[in-house]
Amino acid sequence: MTDTSTMSREAGKGDESMTGLEGFETDQLKGFLKEMLLYRRFEEKAEEAYAIGKIGGFCHLHIGQEAVALGFIGPLRKDDYVITAYRDHTQALAKGVEANAVMAELYGRDSGAVRGKGGSMHIFDVEKGFMGGHGIVGAQVPLAAGLGFAIKYREEDRICVCFMGDAAVNQGAFHEALNMAAIWKLPVLFVVENNEYGMGTAFSRVSALPVKERAAGLGVPAHHVNAQDILATWTLVEELVEKIRAGEGPQYVDARTYRFKGHSMSDPVSGTYRSKDEVESKVKQEDPISLLRDRLFDAELLTEDELAEMDREVRAVVDEAADFAEEAPFPAREELYTHVYSEVNEHGRLFFDGRDREGED
Amino acid sequence: MQTITYREALNQALAEEMERDDTVFLMGEEVAEYDGAYKVSKGLLEKFGDRRVVDSPIAELGFAGLGVGAAMGGLRPVIEFMTFNFSILALDQVINSAAKTFYMTGGQLPVPMVFRGPTGAALQLSAQHSQACETWYVHAPGIKLVTPGTPADAKGLLKAAIRDNDPVAFMEGELLYNLKGEVPDVEDGDFVIPLGKADVKREGSDVSIITHGKMVHVALQAAKKLEKDGIDAEVLDLRSLRPLDVEAILATVHKTNRVVYLEEGWPYAGIGAQIAATIQEEAFDYLDAPILRVTQADVPMPYAKNLEQIAKPDADRVVRACNRVLYRNGSAD
Incomplete structure (x- = not known):
């Protein structure tokens, strides 16, 4: 979606799987739309910045999957934890990390969320309960169980939402972690962002069972949701969060979505593993932003002018983030050596690159 | 106590x-x-x-x-x-x-x-x-x-x-x-040993056996055998490998000028390799002989008792290594 005003207003119309707007306040619905627009514009700006070399390394965009971030994070409390994999920009925004800090991190600047030390894949903001940003497929799943363990240990009523891609369910870490979460009733909501492809491999080629059924043998209640539909997603998540907070143990959701862009910036949108037609038809029919927008138009809860104003406002936030990142300083040379250990012991040497010996560079 | x-x-x-x-x-x-x-x-x-x-x-x-x-x-x-x-x-x-x-x-x-x-x-x-x-x-x-x-x-x-x-x-x-x-x-009261402090488990002046963990005991056995030969070996137990007590390592090198590193692991990129690198970088002029390492044989551990025995480092091998860095023929040879 590059220009909201030209998008098909027919998309999603008459889809009976959609829940109605009942139960949501108009302001809330407009808020959903604006929030998802912000994620979209943020990622488009990141894409642009990557193309001109402002952002390096790997950069995995969340375009098309916005309702997953909003639907699973929006209903949480501020003190709940969110942990995810490397496609993490919009989840960070959803958990309240400043757009400036996320963009500056992508630019590798000292003002970035993790001071330029992590980049796109490792956004963290511990104060906001955003626990990363993890680069090894499935590795965040045991970490989520650990955060859940810590919550339960202290008898708090917080919860942890753990995102993973569909490919993660084939990792041993996934099975080990869900098993422990189930036996100890840990307060974790496991969310599989099922965008149908692990990089370039269709999930159906690497799993005999659908995503939802992969948790079945572990004793974690499994659910399925069309996660292009923010309202259905939000409704389900509210219900699951309540159960988890009440001490019922972990839940698992197969959140069906679709990635409109390539796996990362170095990979084409379509090509050897999925056709241009497939992507185009998904973009046309299953864009979570257009789907909500059209329902609001149809219910006459939103005008074209309001939408245009919303878009102006989020673009201003994103432009400011890019300007902020552009002007932010790079980390100082000395920062190479900071934050390796949180406690430098009184005795003994911790580093072996000769940095502390005179006459060496 | x-x-x-x-x-x-x-x-x-x-x-x-x-x-x-x-x-x-x-x-x-x-x-x-x-x-x-x-x-x-x-x-x-x-x-x-x-x-x-x-x-x-x-x-x-x-x-x-x-x-x-x-x-x-x-x-x-x-x-x-x-x-x-x-x-x-x-x-x-x-x-x-x-x-x-x-x-x-x-x-x-x-x-x-x-x-x-x-x-x-x-x-x-x-x-x-x-x-x-x-x-x-x-x-x-x-x-x-x-x-x-x-x-x-x-x-x-x-x-x-x-x-x-x-x-x-x-x-x-x-x-x-x-x-x-x-x-x-x-x-x-509270008995806490700070990380990063090595411990001299035996004072000696002729050669330093530097080691860690369980091998401390093998080093002490070797020192005892050497003593019978009139060799006074120092045994330095690193105790913590990171942080590493480089000061204690250099102090024993300055004292004896000869080092054998003893460890249970394999030699390639082993702990001894790092210790040898550190010593030659920071105390090269104090060395009177190349640093030798006594390690597990560079093979996966075998089951057969006789093979296992020769795969593992033992006191006799430490004694031989000490004799070599002392340029002498010891009784264990």
């Missing part, structure tokens, strides 16, 4: 630290109802309950990762590996999560935790159950590594490791659990 086993010393350290700090918990295979595969956690379940002494499934990657997550969430987990051999399954969480998180988060999120259990060869357990795992752990910046060789060191260092704000791998000797030794009495 109390005379207790290495196992009891570890047990005391765990109990005292759990008593002291409610955020400390112990998790691992068989640690609770079974009292620990090596009985290190004996009685802790009874004392602290199943909230704090937790039997895990056999899932090293999973429960190591859970420990890292719990540390990220503000607890101080002690994760027991039944042996470090099995921890190879968990290395992703140890290296990629535990060791790197503080750096990757720009200093937001420390990971205060301990991974502990036995390392090194036991008796006829062959390739997969007999190996020294130190180098896997010491290689990555962000994690610390401690290898106590005596009951007193086991207690004092485990207490320090649990209190440290970084991930610490704490490698015990499988064959040391029954070893008795003097440890300060509990009534005499």
Whole structure:
């Protein structure tokens, strides 16, 4: 979606799987739309910045999957934890990390969320309960169980939402972690962002069972949701969060979505593993932003002018983030050596690159 | 002073630290109802309950990762590996999560935790159950590594490791659990040995045997044999490999000018390789001979008793290495 005003207003119309707007306040619905627009514009700006070399390394965009971030994070409390994999920009925004800090991190600047030390894949903001940003497929799943363990240990009523891609369910870490979460009733909501492809491999080629059924043998209640539909997603998540907070143990959701862009910036949108037609038809029919927008138009809860104003406002936030990142300083040379250990012991040497010996560079 | 086993010393350290700090918990295979595969956690379940002494499934990657997550969430987990051999399954969480998180988060999120259990060869357990795992752990910046060789060191260092704000791998000797030794009495107050301080286990002036962990005892045997030959060997126990007491290493080199490094692991990129590099960089002019290393044979550990015996480093090989750095023909040759 590059220009909201030209998008098909027919998309999603008459889809009976959609829940109605009942139960949501108009302001809330407009808020959903604006929030998802912000994620979209943020990622488009990141894409642009990557193309001109402002952002390096790997950069995995969340375009098309916005309702997953909003639907699973929006209903949480501020003190709940969110942990995810490397496609993490919009989840960070959803958990309240400043757009400036996320963009500056992508630019590798000292003002970035993790001071330029992590980049796109490792956004963290511990104060906001955003626990990363993890680069090894499935590795965040045991970490989520650990955060859940810590919550339960202290008898708090917080919860942890753990995102993973569909490919993660084939990792041993996934099975080990869900098993422990189930036996100890840990307060974790496991969310599989099922965008149908692990990089370039269709999930159906690497799993005999659908995503939802992969948790079945572990004793974690499994659910399925069309996660292009923010309202259905939000409704389900509210219900699951309540159960988890009440001490019922972990839940698992197969959140069906679709990635409109390539796996990362170095990979084409379509090509050897999925056709241009497939992507185009998904973009046309299953864009979570257009789907909500059209329902609001149809219910006459939103005008074209309001939408245009919303878009102006989020673009201003994103432009400011890019300007902020552009002007932010790079980390100082000395920062190479900071934050390796949180406690430098009184005795003994911790580093072996000769940095502390005179006459060496 | 109390005379207790290495196992009891570890047990005391765990109990005292759990008593002291409610955020400390112990998790691992068989640690609770079974009292620990090596009985290190004996009685802790009874004392602290199943909230704090937790039997895990056999899932090293999973429960190591859970420990890292719990540390990220503000607890101080002690994760027991039944042996470090099995921890190879968990290395992703140890290296990629535990060791790197503080750096990757720009200093937001420390990971205060301990991974502990036995390392090194036991008796006829062959390739997969007999190996020294130190180098896997010491290689990555962000994690610390401690290898106590005596009951007193086991207690004092485990207490320090649990209190440290970084991930610490704490490698015990499988064959040391029954070893008795003097440890300060509990009534005499908190006994903590700071990480990064080596300990001269035997003073000597002719040659330095530098070592760590269980091999301290092999080094002391070798020193005894050398003594009969009129050679006065110093035994320096590093105790902690990261942080590393470079000052103590240089001091013994300055004193004897000859070094043999003794370790249970393989030679390639081993601990001795690092120590030799450090010494030649910082005390080259003090050396009167090349540094020699006594290590496990560069093969997976065999089962057959006779082969196992020659695969492992022993006192005679240390004596021969000492004689070579002294340029003399000893009685052991």
